[in-house]
Amino acid sequence: MRLMKRYVVLAAVLAGFAPAAMADAHQMKMSHMSMAHMREAPQGCSDLTLSCATTVTPFFAADGTLWIAARAGNRIFVAHSQNDGRTFSNAVAIDSGSAKLDWGPDARPKIVVDHSGIVTVAYATFRDNAFDGEVFTTQSRDGGKSFDSPKPITDIQESQRFIDIQLDADGHLFAAWLDKRDRVAFKAEGKAYPGAGLAFAWSNDHGKNFSKTRIVLDNTCECCRLAVALKGPGQPVVLFRKIFPGGIRDPAIVTFHGPNKPGLLHRVSVDDWQIDACPHKGPSLAIAADGSYHAVWFTQGKARQGLFYARSTDAGKHFSKPLPLGPAGQALSRSSILATGKTIWIAWKAFDGTKTNLMLMTSHDDGASFGPLRVVSSTAKNSDHPILVRGGNKVFLSWQTQEGYHLIAVGDAS
Numbered sequence: 001m002r003l004m005k006r007y008v009v010l011a012a013v014l015a016g017f018a019p020a021a022m023a024d025a026h027q028m029k030m031s032h033m034s035m036a037h038m039r040e041a042p043q044g045c046s047d048l049t050l051s052c053a054t055t056v057t058p059f060f061a062a063d064g065t066l067w068i069a070a071r072a073g074n075r076i077f078v079a080h081s082q083n084d085g086r087t088f089s090n091a092v093a094i095d096s097g098s099a100k101l102d103w104g105p106d107a108r109p110k111i112v113v114d115h116s117g118i119v120t121v122a123y124a125t126f127r128d129n130a131f132d133g134e135v136f137t138t139q140s141r142d143g144g145k146s147f148d149s150p151k152p153i154t155d156i157q158e159s160q161r162f163i164d165i166q167l168d169a170d171g172h173l174f175a176a177w178l179d180k181r182d183r184v185a186f187k188a189e190g191k192a193y194p195g196a197g198l199a200f201a202w203s204n205d206h207g208k209n210f211s212k213t214r215i216v217l218d219n220t221c222e223c224c225r226l227a228v229a230l231k232g233p234g235q236p237v238v239l240f241r242k243i244f245p246g247g248i249r250d251p252a253i254v255t256f257h258g259p260n261k262p263g264l265l266h267r268v269s270v271d272d273w274q275i276d277a278c279p280h281k282g283p284s285l286a287i288a289a290d291g292s293y294h295a296v297w298f299t300q301g302k303a304r305q306g307l308f309y310a311r312s313t314d315a316g317k318h319f320s321k322p323l324p325l326g327p328a329g330q331a332l333s334r335s336s337i338l339a340t341g342k343t344i345w346i347a348w349k350a351f352d353g354t355k356t357n358l359m360l361m362t363s364h365d366d367g368a369s370f371g372p373l374r375v376v377s378s379t380a381k382n383s384d385h386p387i388l389v390r391g392g393n394k395v396f397l398s399w400q401t402q403e404g405y406h407l408i409a410v411g412d413a414s
Contacts, residue, residue: 046073048091050405055384058398058407060391061113066407067144069094069111069121070400074101076109076123080144084391085407094138094147099125102133102161105280106225108385110165112173119144120173120207122153122163132159135177139207153201154213156181160199162282164228165207166236172259173203174236175210176228182218195243196222200236202259216254216262219243225282231291234259237316239268239285239295247274251283251297253316266316269308271301281333288339294367295319296335296346307332307348311367325361326350326373332359338388340395341414342366347376347386347397355380358399360410376408377401 045052052072059067066081068088077091101107102124109123119140124133136150153175154160163177179199186193197218201210221241229237235256242252242265251268273279283297293312299305308322325332331351338345344363349356358377363370381402389396390413397408 046075048072048075048077048093050079050088050400053400053405055108056398056400056405057108057111058387058389058396059111059113060389061117062115063117064392065113066391067111067113067119068398069109069123071101071109073097076101076121078111078119078121078140078144078147084394084396084409085405089144092140092144092147094121094123095136095150099134101125104131104161104223106162106223106282108225110163112165112167114167114171114173114206116171116206117141117143118206119147120165121147122165122175123150124161124163124177127159132180133161135160135163137165137175137207137210141206153177153210154179154199156213158184159196161196161222162225164226166228166230168230168233168236170233171206172234173207173210174200174228174230174259175203176200176226176236176238178220178222178226179213179215180222181213182215193218194247195219198226198238198240198254200238200262214260217265221249221279223278223280227283227285227295229285229287229293231255231287231315237285237287237293239283239297241279241282241297242267247276248301249273249275249279250299250301251295253285253293253295253312255316266318268295268297268312268316268319269299269310269322270303271299271322272303273299273301275300284335284337286337286339286344288344288366289341290366291315292339292366293319294337294339294344296325296337296348298333298335307335309337309346309367311344320367323370325359327352327359330357334385336386336388336397338390338395340390343411343414344370345388345395345410346370347388349383349386356383358386358397360397362411364414376410377406379403 053070056070075097079088135153138150159180178196183193198216224241227239281298286294307325310319335348379401384400387398
């Protein structure tokens with residue numbers, strides 16, 4: 001498949017990026033590093049424009065409109081494009097900017113648009129200096145012209161972070177996040193509570209209201225993003241970093257057998273990464289049309305180090321031998337994965353000591369084999385996570401860099 005290099009550069013100069021390239025260069029060797037040691041990105045640029053955005057999350061609606069939720073300074077805004085990102089509508093702020101946004105390396109606003117055209121945005125703020133978070137959602141019912149006042153997804157006053165939202169085929173909205181409500185009971189009994197709980201809720205009214213929160217399990221890594229994909233209506237699948245006995249933080253997966261029926265926990269890979277700190281690098285997940293699972297994750301375990309891919313053909317019970325991603329000898333991070341038909345797309349960042357290269361690798365046989373690595377783009381400056389996204393019959397890579405926003409067409413969706 002020929003790589004179609006089509007760049008949409010919408011800004012010239014950005015300010016306020018966290019030092020991601022430096023962190024990636026050291027492969028996040030953080031045995032003595034906690035969330036408290038992470039430095040918030042400078043707030044020198046706060047205009048509600050892509051030229052000030054530090055994170056940009058894309059979503060293609062069913063009608064082909066590209067929507068983005070972006071963070072600029074301490075604000076989140078939404079805009080949309082009718083021409084694959086060549087031009088965008090005016091930005092619409094979804095909050096007042098009075099709350100302190102979660103600026104963690106894996107934190108970002110999420111956006112979905114349902115078949116009724118209702119836009120839902122989810123994000124988190126810090127409620128204190130101990131990095132305890134609170135998750136909010138808001139909706140637009142007028143085509144993104146205005147948004148409702150953001151509402152907490154739960155009234156529980158314990159920490160919530162790293163929300164992900166997905167629409168199933170029936171139009172129901174699934175939300176999953178990390179939640180520390182169970183630490184209260186553990187503390188009352190004098191017990192330690194490592195990590196956080198995996199929480200979820202559903203909305204059956206286009207995101208206006210969410211069901212009561214349920215906790216799937218405890219002891220997930222508290223500062224790594226979740227990855228959520230849908231096996232079918234009412235059947236979300238969640239990939240996350242689990243804290244196993246002995247402080248081992250390896251990837252694990254849970255498949256729902258119904259809207260409120262999470263299945264058993266399955267370990268994706270035995271990497272044996274023992275670390276009493278925050279990796280700040282969550283996994284990525286895609287589910288192909290044939291139901292196969294495709295996972296990418298980062299590890300610094302005793303068994304293996306780097307960025308890896310594996311697939312499962314039995315609903316996550318077993319995964320293939322982890323395949324190392326490259327180039328060898330470079331710092332690899334910030335993966336994204338997408339499945340279209342039998343084609344599996346994987347993108348990630350590789351820091352070669354001078355610049356960050358945006359890498360792409362594709363498989364046309366459901367992950368059984370992959371073609372050669374391709375360098376899609378590069379930057380010597382700071383950059384956001386790359387995100388693979390399908391728009392109609394095309395696959396794009398969305399990448400916000402200090403030079404500007406890029407929407408890069410990388411191939412046809414099979």
